[in-house]
Amino acid sequence: MAGKARLTAERLHTPPGGGRFAISRLALGLFLVDQDRHRIAVGSDKRQHVPLKAGEGWILPAGAAGICEYDEALSFLRLEVPENLLADVGFERHSDFRPVIGTFDPLLAQLAHQTVSIAGHASALYGETMQLALAAHLAQILAPARPKLVGIDDKRLHRALAYIHENLSTNLSLEDMAAEAAMSRFHFARAFTRALGKSPLQYVIRERMELAKLFLKTTRLPVASVAARVGYEDVSRFGQHFRRHTGRTPAAFRAD
Structure with missing residues (x-):
C-alpha cells in the first residue's frame, strides 16, 4: 500500500461528554463498555437517545457530520477506512449508505x-491482509448484491432476498422465505424461480458459496469456521457444494 492512504485503527478512552463530529472517510466505532445514556444526531442537530452496549457501535459514511454525546467515560475502537482500500475490494458507492447505529456484525x-x-506491530503483509479483510466484509455488509427484479411480486421478492442475505449463516427454510414474502411456499418458489432463473435453494447455495470465497481469500479462518459462517454444520457437505460451485476444494481455492 505504499503511496496510498492507510487505514487508521486505534483504541480510545474519553471522559464523559462528546460533542460535534465531522468525518472525511468511512468510519466505524465499536463500544467496549455499555453506554445507557448515549445520544447521537447524524446530519442534523436532533439528538436521539440510542443506548449502546459493549460490542455495539456505528458505521458512518465519508462526509458524515453530527453530534455524539455520552454521560459516562467511554472506551471504544475507532477505525477509518481510506477510499483507495474500499476501491481495492470493489466498494464503489461507499459514501452512499445509511448510517448504521446499534448491533454490530x-x-x-x-x-x-x-x-x-x-496496528503498528504486525508485518506489512499481515497488516494489509487484515485491512483488506475488514474492507471486504464492510462492502459485503453495506452493499450486498441485489438482483434487479421486475413484475407484480417485485417488492415481496425483494423482502425475501434481503431476508436471505441477512440470514445466510442460519438454517434457512422455504417456509421462512415464503413467509417473509407473504406468499405460500408454492407461489413463492414459482415466482422466485421465474424472476431469478434459479430456485430458492439454488440461489441460497450460490450466495453462500460467494460469501465463502470472500472469507477464504480475505481471512485466515479455518475452513470449518468458514463453513459455519455460511450456514453449514457439515463441513464435508460444504466442501462438496464449494467444489461443485468453483471446481476446487476450499483449501485449493484459498491457496491460488
Whole structure:
C-alpha cells in the first residue's frame, strides 16, 4: 500500500461528554463498555437517545457530520477506512449508505479488534491482509448484491432476498422465505424461480458459496469456521457444494 492512504485503527478512552463530529472517510466505532445514556444526531442537530452496549457501535459514511454525546467515560475502537482500500475490494458507492447505529456484525467486530490489536506491530503483509479483510466484509455488509427484479411480486421478492442475505449463516427454510414474502411456499418458489432463473435453494447455495470465497481469500479462518459462517454444520457437505460451485476444494481455492 505504499503511496496510498492507510487505514487508521486505534483504541480510545474519553471522559464523559462528546460533542460535534465531522468525518472525511468511512468510519466505524465499536463500544467496549455499555453506554445507557448515549445520544447521537447524524446530519442534523436532533439528538436521539440510542443506548449502546459493549460490542455495539456505528458505521458512518465519508462526509458524515453530527453530534455524539455520552454521560459516562467511554472506551471504544475507532477505525477509518481510506477510499483507495474500499476501491481495492470493489466498494464503489461507499459514501452512499445509511448510517448504521446499534448491533454490530460479529465478524466485523472480530476483524475490528484484530486490526486494532496489530496496528503498528504486525508485518506489512499481515497488516494489509487484515485491512483488506475488514474492507471486504464492510462492502459485503453495506452493499450486498441485489438482483434487479421486475413484475407484480417485485417488492415481496425483494423482502425475501434481503431476508436471505441477512440470514445466510442460519438454517434457512422455504417456509421462512415464503413467509417473509407473504406468499405460500408454492407461489413463492414459482415466482422466485421465474424472476431469478434459479430456485430458492439454488440461489441460497450460490450466495453462500460467494460469501465463502470472500472469507477464504480475505481471512485466515479455518475452513470449518468458514463453513459455519455460511450456514453449514457439515463441513464435508460444504466442501462438496464449494467444489461443485468453483471446481476446487476450499483449501485449493484459498491457496491460488
